[in-house]
Amino acid sequence: MADMRLIVAGAGGRMGRTLTRVISETPGAVLTGALEAPGSALLGKDAGVLAGLPENGVKLSADLWSLSANADGILDFTVPGATIANVAIAAQRGLVHVIGTTGLSASDDAVIKSVTGRATVVKSGNMSLGVNLLAALVKRVAQSLDENFDIEILEMHHKAKIDAPSGTAFLLGEAAAAGRGVDLHTHSARGRDGLTGARRPGDIGFASLRGGTVTGDHSVIFAGPFERITLSHHAEDRMLFAHGALKAAMWAHGKKPGLYSMADVLGLGDF
Numbered sequence: 073m074a075d076m077r078l079i080v081a082g083a084g085g086r087m088g089r090t091l092t093r094v095i096s097e098t099p100g101a102v103l104t105g106a107l108e109a110p111g112s113a114l115l116g117k118d119a120g121v122l123a124g125l126p127e128n129g130v131k132l133s134a135d136l137w138s139l140s141a142n143a144d145g146i147l148d149f150t151v152p153g154a155t156i157a158n159v160a161i162a163a164q165r166g167l168v169h170v171i172g173t174t175g176l177s178a179s180d181d182a183v184i185k186s187v188t189g190r191a192t193v194v195k196s197g198n199m200s201l202g203v204n205l206l207a208a209l210v211k212r213v214a215q216s217l218d219e220n221f222d223i224e225i226l227e228m229h230h231k232a233k234i235d236a237p238s239g240t241a242f243l244l245g246e247a248a249a250a251g252r253g254v255d256l257h258t259h260s261a262r263g264r265d266g267l268t269g270a271r272r273p274g275d276i277g278f279a280s281l282r283g284g285t286v287t288g289d290h291s292v293i294f295a296g297p298f299e300r301i302t303l304s305h306h307a308e309d310r311m312l313f314a315h316g317a318l319k320a321a322m323w324a325h326g327k328k329p330g331l332y333s334m335a336d337v338l339g340l341g342d343f
């Protein structure tokens with residue numbers, strides 16, 4: 073079978089450079105395009121060199137329409153506005169679209185959903201095996217405990233992260249809410265500050281810390297009367313997410329159109 077031809081969107085970013093390295097080490101995958109923002113100072117630079125590799129001849133471009141003429145998939149770790157612009161082109165070209173971008177709004181999600189009748193999209197706030205396994209465990213524990221156990225989600229990331237709470241925190245919150253049988257939107261507490269009043273029973277709380285170079289730490293705390301259960305994941309290297317994204321792309325290649333999650337890719341759906 074021919075190699076899967078991949079475009080990295082956000083090729084100059086932290087995840088983009090990591091993806092370029094992981095693709096170069098992965099049999100069955102080849103980098104054919106590198107997308108960056110219009111006006112970026114990195115346009116025209118070599119994606120291999122930016123990733124700390126020898127030159128690979130793939131120059132950063134802002135023209136996804138042209139790049140996508142010779143591609144099977146796009147790995148998209150950018151910003152919401154870029155991802156939403158990419159969705160339409162990926163769908164029109166029939167590319168697998170792996171979306172790792174976080175900070176997407178409800179209306180962004182609706183746009184993504186609207187193309188999945190004809191596009192194959194894998195979207196997840198976290199592409200690692202460990203976090204997706206953690207989400208399955210959180211769902212199970214939330215199923216077993218009643219509202220006497222308050223659920224709090226704590227995340228910490230590097231100081232350059234621009235969105236909060238993290239996509240992973242929402243993924244874990246959704247898992248907890250599903251286990252509890254409640255709607256996360258009507259059962260969350262975010263951004264506590266000042267005279268907040270007592271905790272509302274049944275809420276799922278979120279707290280975000282930012283600093284240093286932390287790749288990504290997440291804990292889900294079940295705080296009950298006189299005892300606490302804490303389930304945690306600590307990401308030590310972005311390679312983790314890049315390997316997951318590549319696995320998702322290769323899994324989705326040839327799959328029928330639809331919106332898939334990492335739980336689908338990893339076979340954790342019935343966990």
Ligand SMILES: NC(=O)C1=CN([C@@H]2O[C@H](COP(=O)(O)OP(=O)(O)OC[C@H]3O[C@@H](n4cnc5c(N)ncnc54)[C@H](OP(=O)(O)O)[C@@H]3O)[C@@H](O)[C@H]2O)C=CC1
Pocket residue numbers: 081082083084085086087088107108109110112149150151153154171172173174175196197198199200239313
């Ligand atoms: N799901 C997962 O497993 C993971 C998700 N993420 C998410 O991925 C996203 C990126 O993270 P990270 O790599 O750390 O961030 P960076 O800021 O390092 O990278 C984002 C890149 O996207 C570029 N970009 C901006 N606009 C466009 C555009 N229109 N077209 C193409 N590229 C564009 C930026 O360019 P410029 O700087 O010039 O604006 C930048 O190079 C975040 O949302 C993050 O939360 C991160 C890790 C894992």
Ligand SMILES: O=C(O)C1=N[C@H](C(=O)O)C[C@H](O)C1
Pocket residue numbers: 174197198229233237238239240241287288289307
């Ligand atoms: O911005 C990051 O770095 C990360 N973003 C994702 C998120 O928002 O959860 C995944 C990972 O934690 C790293």
